[in-house]
Amino acid sequence: MRPALEATGLGVRHRRTWALRDCSLSVPAGRVAALVGPNGAGKTTLMHAAVGLLRPALGSVRVAGAAAFVAQDKPLYESFTVAEMLAFGRRMNTRWDDAAAAGRLAGLGIPLRRRVSGLSGGQQAQVAVTLALAGRPDLLVLDEPLANLDPLARHDVMRSILGEAAGRELTVLLSSHVVSDLADTCDWLIVLNGGRLQVSGDIEELLDDHLVLTGPGEASAAGTRVVAASRTGRQAGLLVRGGPPLDPRWRARRPGLDELVMGYLRSPDSAALPHLTRAGA
Amino acid sequence: MIWVTWRQHRAQILVTAGLLALLGVVLLGSAVEASRYVAEHAPPGCPGPAVACGDLAAALGQRYDAVYSVFGWMPLVAPALIGAFWGAPLLGREYERGTHRLAWTQSVPVRRWLAVKLSVLGGAVAAGGLLLSLMVSLWRPVFREGIDSTFGNIGVFNMVGVEPAAWWLYAFALGTLAGTLFRRTLPAMALVVAGVAVTMFTLFQVSDHYAEPVRTELSGTVLLDDPDARLVRAAWVEPSGREVAEPARSGCPRGVDVGRSARSTEAWQACLFGTGYRYAVYHHPPSRFWRFQWTEAGILALASAAFGGLSVRRVLRRPG
Numbered sequence: 175m176r177p178a179l180e181a182t183g184l185g186v187r188h189r190r191t192w193a194l195r196d197c198s199l200s201v202p203a204g205r206v207a208a209l210v211g212p213n214g215a216g217k218t219t220l221m222h223a224a225v226g227l228l229r230p231a232l233g234s235v236r237v238a239g240a241a242a243f244v245a246q247d248k249p250l251y252e253s254f255t256v257a258e259m260l261a262f263g264r265r266m267n268t269r270w271d272d273a274a275a276a277g278r279l280a281g282l283g284i285p286l287r288r289r290v291s292g293l294s295g296g297q298q299a300q301v302a303v304t305l306a307l308a309g310r311p312d313l314l315v316l317d318e319p320l321a322n323l324d325p326l327a328r329h330d331v332m333r334s335i336l337g338e339a340a341g342r343e344l345t346v347l348l349s350s351h352v353v354s355d356l357a358d359t360c361d362w363l364i365v366l367n368g369g370r371l372q373v374s375g376d377i378e379e380l381l382d383d384h385l386v387l388t389g390p391g392e393a394s395a396a397g398t399r400v401v402a403a404s405r406t407g408r409q410a411g412l413l414v415r416g417g418p419p420l421d422p423r424w425r426a427r428r429p430g431l432d433e434l435v436m437g438y439l440r441s442p443d444s445a446a447l448p449h450l451t452r453a454g455a
Numbered sequence: 456m457i458w459v460t461w462r463q464h465r466a467q468i469l470v471t472a473g474l475l476a477l478l479g480v481v482l483l484g485s486a487v488e489a490s491r492y493v494a495e496h497a498p499p500g501c502p503g504p505a506v507a508c509g510d511l512a513a514a515l516g517q518r519y520d521a522v523y524s525v526f527g528w529m530p531l532v533a534p535a536l537i538g539a540f541w542g543a544p545l546l547g548r549e550y551e552r553g554t555h556r557l558a559w560t561q562s563v564p565v566r567r568w569l570a571v572k573l574s575v576l577g578g579a580v581a582a583g584g585l586l587l588s589l590m591v592s593l594w595r596p597v598f599r600e601g602i603d604s605t606f607g608n609i610g611v612f613n614m615v616g617v618e619p620a621a622w623w624l625y626a627f628a629l630g631t632l633a634g635t636l637f638r639r640t641l642p643a644m645a646l647v648v649a650g651v652a653v654t655m656f657t658l659f660q661v662s663d664h665y666a667e668p669v670r671t672e673l674s675g676t677v678l679l680d681d682p683d684a685r686l687v688r689a690a691w692v693e694p695s696g697r698e699v700a701e702p703a704r705s706g707c708p709r710g711v712d713v714g715r716s717a718r719s720t721e722a723w724q725a726c727l728f729g730t731g732y733r734y735a736v737y738h739h740p741p742s743r744f745w746r747f748q749w750t751e752a753g754i755l756a757l758a759s760a761a762f763g764g765l766s767v768r769r770v771l772r773r774p775g
Contacts, residue, residue: 225560227775245556251463252552258462265458266561302557309562 176238178203178313178345179224183233186219192369193219196233199374199447201347201362203238203312206339208356208377209349210435211366217349218246220366221315224347239312240269246317248302250290256301257286260308267309275308278334296327303331307338314339316348320355332359353432363431365438372438373446377431380446384434387412389424396420401444402437413437415446456563456571464576467540471583478526478587482594485522489515489597502600512602519598529587530613531655534626537580538647542630543640545572546766550638559774569767573631577763580627584620591615606741607683609659616745621752621759626651628762635769654758658751663687665750668737677724677734684738694731702727 177200184197194216201207209217222228223235225243250259256279264270279286282304284297293301299319306314319335320328336359339346347364350356363380365373373380385398391410398414405411413433418426429437438444461468492514493502501508502515549555559565591614595605605615612618629650633643668687671679679686690698707726710719728734739747 222556222775227556227559228773240562241560243556243560245553245560247553249553249557251554251557254462262459262462263561265456266558266563268562305557 176203177201178205178238179207179235179347180238181220181224181233181235184220184223184230184235185232186216186223186228187231188219194223194230194366194369197366197371198233199364199371201345201364201374203345204343205362206336206346206360207348207362207364208353208360209347209364209366210351210353210356212351212439214368215366216369217366218317219369221317221347221349224313225315237313240309241313241315242306242309242311243315244299244302244306244317244319246321248299248319250298250302250305252291253289255287255289256284256293259290259301259305260286263305263308269310271308271310275304278304278307282330282334294327296323296330299323299327299331300334303335311344313345313347316346318349318351320350320352328355353435357431363435365435367439367442370442371447372442372444373435375446380434381428381431383415383446384429384437385414385417385419385426386429386433387414387417387419387424387426389421393423394419394421401446402441404440456567457575460572460575464541464545468579471537471541475583475586475590479590481522481525482590485518486594486597489518492518515598522594526614527610530610530619530622531652533587533619534622534655535648535651537583537623538626538630538633538651539644541576541580542627542632543634543643543647545576545631545634546770547630547634547637547640547643550634551640556775565771565774566767569770573763573767577624577627577759580623581620584623585617587619588615588617603683604741604744606739606744606747607685609662612744612747613655616748617752618748621755622651622655624759625654625755625762628759628766632762632766635766658754662747662751663739665747666739666743668739671736671738673734673736675728677736679736679738681738681740683741687737687739689734689736691727692733692735698735702732705730705732 180200182198184194185192186194197216197220209220211217219228220235221243223230224237225241227243251262254262260272260275260279263275264272276286279301282297282300284293284300290298290301303316303319306316314335316335319331323331332355335346335348338344348356348360361377363373363375363377364371384401387395387398388409388411391405391408393410395412395414397420398412398417401413401415403410403412412424413429418424438446493511496514497511498507501511546555549558558568591611592605595611595615605611613622626647630643630647633646633650634640637643637646663685672692673679677689690700691702692698693702705727707723707730709723712719724734
């Protein structure tokens, strides 16, 4: 299948430092991809490069079809009314589904005559997402769409994005640093850390491919590849790839998504990238 | 894109148009009133150079000064306002509010967004400047016909011809560039105000060199009979033909004037002329009006184009 988003050897520099280095990934079409990593990992940089707000210093990033972007602070023109924001979208886009946008806002109970500055944070986020969706994009890129929203608004925004994604061939790339927001909604995982790509893959396959091992500290991890290790007293806990381990003293179980992400973020040198996944499977 | 430009900048467009309309009404009213006054009070043959026209000339002069004081500050303040409210927010506010990430991720390419905004708003600014120039050019002759042209006074010179359009465009381009540099509106506004003031002062100094000054040698008086010329410098010419700044060993006594009296200086000058001294005045005659207009407009237009190009380059290099 043709990837919706493909980066090859992508490198972006801010002044002297590399915000993103040697990043190669591809997200298949129709996926809801979660982009996670600590602050400063390069999430926003990758997204800006994908939607053309940044020119890469090295490599390239390609989107199949049209991309729509909702930036982190969900910018809208505050002096515009909601109807004027729709007019803005209509005039700035070649593809535009006005009826769908108006219908979506009506369904959310957002009045068209209200000024943007008079909307709540959740409503502003919904208007921004509506604008992005009305352009009928092939790829929807959302930078921290849930930041600064109360739990109810987080749920509503997320549900409406997923509803759209399920309804048609739309690939979604959304970033967050709260992994629990993403566990139920995303089916592809990208982990960035310190400007480097650590993980890119199907979430189910990744979870199937990893084990959490607990056992005595002296047990051997032979037969697996250790991603991250931690020790409490004489007990050792490992996140490993492949397996099961040869040493019978280990107790093994499937990791949760946040355990997997935390394991990789704690060990910046580990990586689970597509070609490795295929080789190991 | 045109609608977007209008919607985002209609406040500036409407306020500017309103102020120009208001000024137009004031100028029209004053011109109509003055024409009526002339029709009712002018002795035959007036206005003109005849002695009988003195009272009329004084009355017109008063009216002119009253209105001129209302908008005489425009050559400096109008470009500063244009730069601060049309130029500085154009990109500065987009960056400040983060809306550039909205505007530049739609299907309209950034290049076209910039092209439309810069050309539509730049065109509107230039048109506004030309409108000001047209109104002042129609109003002024009602009062000053036969008295002076618009060349000698730099303030008036900057309000007629193509000057206002060039200055407004320059300020707009400077404000736009400042907005991309600071990525904030307020510092960009401050830079525009300072930049316009500095540019105006600089061009005022430079304008003497737009052409080679004309040299006129006077004898018997130090006053050029054309009051509307721009003086560049003056010097005394010794009987030998050498130009000196201060006559030395002329033998003429130079007394001290007290208060506002100039009697001693005048006596000294008369003595110098009597001993064969002449007075050389370097000046630009009013016939150079268009040459000076186009020279200054050319400088400003080149600078505007450079500022606009730099803004576009900065934006395209790093739009995010």
